[in-house]
Amino acid sequence: MKSLFITSSFSDVASIFKDTEENLTPGKTVTFIPTASIHEEINFYVEDAKKSLEGMGLLVEVIDVSIEDKDTIFSSLERNDFIYVSGGNTFFLLQELKRTGADKEIIKQVQSGKTYIGESAGSMILSPSIDYVRDMDDESAAPSLESYEALNLIDFYPLPHYTNEPFIEITEAMKSKYSKTIKIEPFSNAEAFRVKGQRTQKYKINA
Template sequence: MINPNDRLLVISTSTIHGYSFLEYIKDEIKEFINSDEIIFVPYARPSGISYDDYTQNVKDALQTVGISVKGLHTFENKKEAILHAKAIFIGGGNTFLLLKTLYELGLVEELRSAVHNGTPYIGTSAGSNLTGLTIGTTNDMPIVYP
């Protein structure tokens, strides 16, 4: 059972052999966020997927447990979206690209503040790497530098 005081759900991967995208973890995500909506941060772009397509994959996976998904990239004021989010999910892909994009958009401090103030945070792969002290242990290729 998920502890309601926990603010981080850190998952190494969004896929496991034999399961569809997020299938093995979606019930735990629903229980953890204790909400029906989540903001998804698609900036890690696995295999170069577009923000819209990546967000749609998450929408498709989580709709079966009654979670509405909005991509952070669709908000005009991304900082306000983070600060007012009921829950935040950062997906996998390239950790370096993810962090570079978050720095460019000026969102690192807002994410830290939101989680510190109790917003549930879910990270898979690159999104889980952001919860550590450094991304220096990632096995991602440094295709860009944050």
């Protein structure tokens, strides 16, 4: 059964993951993909997410798909119990996943039942296409990306950081622009989507 945890900011909603993940036990392992963040000036969220996962007793293996060889990437995705994909530039992330074939391997692992944790860019690549993300991210970061077709593991388009600084204006504009043409789903840093099989449920951290 497909299992996805879709977030804007994983460290902010880590307690929801802990409460809703049935296969979470200390000593299990995570393929941790920070690739989207590596050219970003602001990337504190990557270390925050890593610490949150380790705080649950998980063992984190960092795999940057932009520098690792295909065998190393595939071996990690196959071997480890969870897949985490960070935020950052969505176009660069998708470019590198496609270049290495990791996109197809992630789809395969998710379809076999492995839990995928997405944060911001790592959430948006789950949609059918990241064309809508051009309003938020710089597509020039991925000059070799030939198609915006994404992983297509969900039928909606996550819009992370809704109502959160410094994304308030851009996310509101994107919501208005796309709400009538695609199934766009705005959600804040305090919210997360949990997909299990065909069911999608939205959670929110209580203030």
